[in-house]
Amino acid sequence: MNITFLGHATLLIKTKKATLLIDPFISGNELAKDKVAMADLRPDYIFITHAHQDHVLDVETIAKQSNATIVSNFEIATHYENKGFKVHPMNHGGRWNFNFGSLKYVNAIHTSSFADGSYGGQPGGFVLSADNKHIYIAGDTALHMDMQLIPLTYTLDLAILPIGDNFTMGIDDAIIASDFVRCDAILGYHYDTFGYIKIDHKEAKEKFLEADKKLHLLEIGKSIVL
Ligand code: NI
Ligand code: MN
Numbered sequence: 001m002n003i004t005f006l007g008h009a010t011l012l013i014k015t016k017k018a019t020l021l022i023d024p025f026i027s028g029n030e031l032a033k034d035k036v037a038m039a040d041l042r043p044d045y046i047f048i049t050h051a052h053q054d055h056v057l058d059v060e061t062i063a064k065q066s067n068a069t070i071v072s073n074f075e076i077a078t079h080y081e082n083k084g085f086k087v088h089p090m091n092h093g094g095r096w097n098f099n100f101g102s103l104k105y106v107n108a109i110h111t112s113s114f115a116d117g118s119y120g121g122q123p124g125g126f127v128l129s130a131d132n133k134h135i136y137i138a139g140d141t142a143l144h145m146d147m148q149l150i151p152l153t154y155t156l157d158l159a160i161l162p163i164g165d166n167f168t169m170g171i172d173d174a175i176i177a178s179d180f181v182r183c184d185a186i187l188g189y190h191y192d193t194f195g196y197i198k199i200d201h202k203e204a205k206e207k208f209l210e211a212d213k214k215l216h217l218l219e220i221g222k223s224i225v226l
Contacts, residue, residue, distance in 0.1 A: 001013060001014070001135070001226045002014040002224075002225050002226075003158070003223060003224045003225075004218075005187070005220060005221070005223070006024075006026060006032060006036050007026065007029045007032030007035070007036065007193065007220045008023075008029050008032065008054060008189065008190060008193045009025065009049070009055055009189050009190045010023055010024050010025050010026060010029075011160070011189070013130075015130040015131050016131050017100040017101075018045060018130075019044050020043060020047060020128070021041060021046045022048075022137060023047070023054075023055035023056070023139075024038075024055075024056075024057065025054045025055055025058060026038045026057075027061070028054070028057045028058075029054075032220050035221050036220065036221065038058060038061070038062065041065070042065070042066040042068075043062065044066075045071055045088075045100075046063055046068045046069070047071045048071070048073075049123060049125055050108070050111070050124065050140060051075075051076050051079075051112045051121070052140065053114075056076075059080070060085070063080070063086075067086065070086065071088045072087070073090060073091055073105065073112075073120075074089040074121060075112075075119055075121030077089035079114070079118075090103070091105060092105055092107055092124055101128065101129045101131070102130075103127070103128055104126065105125075105126060106126065106127055106136075106146070106149075106150065107141075107146040108123045108124050108125045108138065108139045108141035109123075109141050109142040110167075110168065111123065123139060123140060125137055125141060126139070127154055127156075131226075133157045134154045135156065135158040135159070135160060135226070136154075136156050136160065136161075136183065138159070138160060138162060139162075142168065142173070143174070143177050145180070147177055148180045150180075150181045151182040151183075155182075156183035157183070157226050158186070158187060159177070159181050159186050160186075160187045160188075161177055161178065161187070161189070162189060162191070163189070163190065163191050163204060164190045164191035164197030165197060167196065168197075170199075175211045178211075178213055184213040184214060185214050186208065186213060186214065187215075187216045187217075188215055188217050191217075201217055
């Protein structure tokens with residue numbers, strides 16, 4: 001499995017059987033828009049954690065050019081289905097077997113409105129199982145106790161956690177989250193994009209190291225291979 005960071009909370013995951021795009025926010029991201037060739041993205045699936053604009057801005061453009069299936073909570077899936085897109089609705093605690101592996105929609109503590117204020121269901125994260133690997137994509141979330149449920153059924157290879165603080169967990173809570181999900185390999189995301197979420201990279205990495213954990217911070221366009 002190849003996981004490429006496309007800025008903010010946007011990830012491109014290539015599994016053996018499918019290409020997955022998570023929370024596409026590229027054209028509105030000053031840090032990413034000149035580095036990511038959005039017109040070339042042809043995912044098979046687009047996963048959406050919640051309806052905030054910094055997670056859905058480029059969903060329609062990319063779904064149109066790729067004919068991707070949009071996977072999200074029931075309300076977000078219905079929103080896109082009503083616009084003529086292919087969707088797969090899920091809800092919290094539910095798992096489904098896709099051609100690439102399985103996907104579970106799990107709890108997050110956050111909010112989930114569309115840019116016009118309309119209802120985007122409850123926010124979530126995903127546990128993705130593919131190519132014999134399991135990864136947790138937390139979405140925008142606070143630290144919460146339900147994270148402890150994940151290792152009851154999964155042995156994670158990577159936890160992708162927001163670390164930018166203000167709108168989500170910050171670094172100290174993300175370290176606790178990695179304990180909760182029992183995974184010491186962390187990919188940080190949802191940082192630096194706006195003033196509210198700028199972080200000190202060196203300090204963040206040092207704090208994780210002190211806790212005997214490895215925090216990966218990828219440059220936009222760079223990948224982790226699992
Ligand atoms: Ni959000
Ligand atoms: Mn966000």
